[in-house]
Amino acid sequence: MKARSPWMIKSSAALLVAVMLGTACSNSPSNTTPPPANTGTENKTNTETNTPPPEAKEATIEFWHAYGEGEEQVLLEEVLPKFKEQYPHLTVNPTRMPTENLEQQVITAVAGNVAPDIMRMDNTWIPKFAREQALQPVDGFPDFAALKDASFEAPMSTNYYDGQYYGIPLDTNTKIAIYNKELLEAAGATEPPQTMEELADLARALKAKDPNMFGITIGGVDAWNMPPWFWSLGGRITDDEYTKATGYLNSPESVQALETIMGWHDEGLLAPPILAGQPGTWEGLRGEEGTAATYMMINEGPWFFSILGDAVAETMIPAKMPNGPDGSSHSVIGGQNLVLFKGAKEPDAAWQFAQFMSTEEIQVLMAVKTGAIPTNRAAAQADELKEIPYLQAYVDELETALARTPSAEWDKISQAFQAAFEAALRGQATAQDALDAAAAEIDGYLARS
């Protein structure tokens, strides 16, 4: 990178600008028609009624996903063969994408008109990609209403942006408390604690026994790891309609919640991952090669059990998060949706695949094999699910779990959230000041979107 001739030096300023615009200059030709909101739906409906979708037209569906290894295996060996059986004329070409920089890859692909037909993406991404005109609304496709009715409301709502649905829910999840049986006993308990106070007391008892052990593990200060604790302790980010953060994120209850967490931190009850320290949550909970476990509990999703399987079945206890001041716990809702891109070459075939993925049969299959919690109401009640020992705790936790602010500006909101919590926990701001500043900043983002 260093060897340059003089003419290149002259143009280096230009190059700098050029580098970042690499994608900007290749606008996709398919986006030349401005798609104002709502008309898309009507057009779609018209074409549907005039020409029924040709059933036997052969098509290859490009499908991007970022399933984990185990999940991908189920997809390739069980789900896709079933799809081929039902729709012999349709072929799915799945591509497993890396999770690192996935958003950048998607936006570049859409700009270069090489996006897939359909993609499984994190449900917090939908508003942003919809605002960027990358997705096509799906509420005009056949049987959308039926699919919507068959799905749980909260996961379905994550597809909603500016009057239309831009995807369908595929799976949902939340995070619960997972205890290391041995350390729980060392702290003096046989059952998981019911309240936050009980948990803190256990953590203190554990600390007294061995100062290198930690009773509470919060995986980080970010807006995925912190909310289950912040919300359960009484904090809120916005009002229920997601229009305002001031008065909610900096309310006395929210400040109290953050101060409780800061208090735990000062007492040394919180494990190092709160500020990105080592060992990581899983390693601390299970113990690494040659070192013993030092974390009594972590807050984690169902993949912990589906990935580790028998290795943790006997040693770890899945439990609901401890209750906070309102007598309940509030974890965070995660999950993935299926979206169709605006430039999709086979939108009708892709929609059929989306419908197939949301059927009870496939949802039950994925739940049993991978621990993905169904978004299909009927699938969630299936008997097969009851045989999975850890799943019930997650389904229970979902009852009171809260969604992250659905907004095209979610990335900035979560940055502001994280900055406030990090500043407070690093002792650079008081809880009140940090949350005041974040609330004001988030108000601005909510007003824009």
Next chain:
Amino acid sequence: MRRAIRQYVQVAPYLTLGVLLTAVFVLYPLVKGIYISFYEYKVLAPELSLFVGFDNYVRAIQDPKVLIALRNTVLFALVTVPGQWLLGVIVAMMVNMRTIRFKLFFRFVYYLPVISSWIVVSYLFKFLFSDSASGMVNYLLVDLIPVLPAPVNWLQNTWTANIVVWLVSIWKGIGWVMIMYLAALQSVPKSLYEAASIDGAKGVRTFLHITLPLMKPMTTYVLINLIIGSFQAFIQVFLITEGGPMDSTHLLSTYMFRHAFQFFDFGYASAISVMMGLMIFVLTYSQQRTFGKDRIEY
């Protein structure tokens, strides 16, 4: 006159190719970048972009994080340019010494980081400087040679994280400076040193009074490149600290990238990059004008 035209016709195909490539890959993106910086730009649906005048620039000037990124960018240049230069010169002189054997081996070893991938060495340093006692550097400095009382969370503090970024950048650049100077050293006539030694000058004095002045054109070239290189630094921060903790280690380049490719705020990111381009232009313009004009005749 006619002859001049004929000459132009003859070289036209070669000129056109160069002009065309520059236009497509340099001029067009440059102009488009400036254009985008005046819009709230939608990269996938440009026709929906909103003209906002100088709003993006005003926002950038008022953004405290831009200031922090600017501070880091300037500090990065102030630390890594002299660092790479000084160590590179020292290594070049040492490798060039008559008493040193296996010159090829040393040249190879010092040049290896230069040709290694930035991604690989960034992850390597991230791993070396990982937190707690499990990090290699912590193990070295706490357990092996007890310099520090307790493990340092290298990447969780603004300054220690910056130090890691500076270290990897200096380490990776030394070899390039060394090779440039080794090449230049071959052109210095031996007779000058012989004359100096007859006059009684030795070691450091010959270096300061003969080698260094004769290396001046190379020094200018190396320094300009190091400065430009330091402003273009990106991968090491992007991979090692990701701008953290609390956005305090961002460079202008990584901060701009975040706005463009994470927030899809291309207008704002373009404004930052245009300002950055202007800054580099101002910084290097005066040097470029004199660059290459002073020739040394032996």
